[in-house]
Amino acid sequence: MHKTYTSYEELLDAIENGDEVSCDDYVVVEGVPVQIRPTIRSHCLPGKGNWRNKSNWVPKKPWLTFHTVQWGDGSTTGNAFFEVFSDFPSTFIRGEGATVEEAEVMAWNKLVRASRCPEHEFERRGYKNGVGFCKHCGMLKSEAFEPSEKCEICGVATYHSIDTDGKVYCETHVDMIPDEKASSSLLWLRRERESPTLDKLTSDDIRKGIEGLAKMVNNVRHARKKKAK
Numbered sequence: 001m002h003k004t005y006t007s008y009e010e011l012l013d014a015i016e017n018g019d020e021v022s023c024d025d026y027v028v029v030e031g032v033p034v035q036i037r038p039t040i041r042s043h044c045l046p047g048k049g050n051w052r053n054k055s056n057w058v059p060k061k062p063w064l065t066f067h068t069v070q071w072g073d074g075s076t077t078g079n080a081f082f083e084v085f086s087d088f089p090s091t092f093i094r095g096e097g098a099t100v101e102e103a104e105v106m107a108w109n110k111l112v113r114a115s116r117c118p119e120h121e122f123e124r125r126g127y128k129n130g131v132g133f134c135k136h137c138g139m140l141k142s143e144a145f146e147p148s149e150k151c152e153i154c155g156v157a158t159y160h161s162i163d164t165d166g167k168v169y170c171e172t173h174v175d176m177i178p179d180e181k182a183s184s185s186l187l188w189l190r191r192e193r194e195s196p197t198l199d200k201l202t203s204d205d206i207r208k209g210i211e212g213l214a215k216m217v218n219n220v221r222h223a224r225k226k227k228a229k
Ligand SMILES: [Zn+2]
Pocket: 114, 117, 118, 119, 120, 121, 134, 135, 136, 137, 138, 139
């Protein structure tokens, strides 16, 4: 039997009171029942050969399907992290720690704090791209403000592209930046547009790609058959 919590508040209260929440339980968010189970980025899914999840970590906190999560054990950088791309509330959260478990707890606490915040009040904290941080709970919001810069050509508020002189251009006018004033990432994009990587693939690359796809399709079929049983 799965439980259904009637609101996110009720779910958080239940967790605080020591309720065991299972990934088969639901919570009603904005009138829609949502499963209490995270969406895991494919490169972190437990299973063989997933470079980002060699230890087969499974998230422990009651994330929702609205929360797309990924993590790293810090084996290369020395610091584990746990990241949440959240649609509810709309934000990006990152937790860090000595282990993935610690990092996940930090990320979870940040989400609870943001969800419990009575009313967000955003401030720029020096960012010019429109991102804001809540004064009370610290939540990040990507479009809290209009970008604080204006397009060099049309004057629209934007932070789309910046040339090497620090002048800002909107999406429509990014092509007005001459090559010699373009950032390295913009130059790369332009080269890619002229001669896409796809055109440079050898027949061997293509064969490997197709083999990979066939394997993936087979795995999905296999999983479906197993589920159907
Ligand atoms: Zn807040």
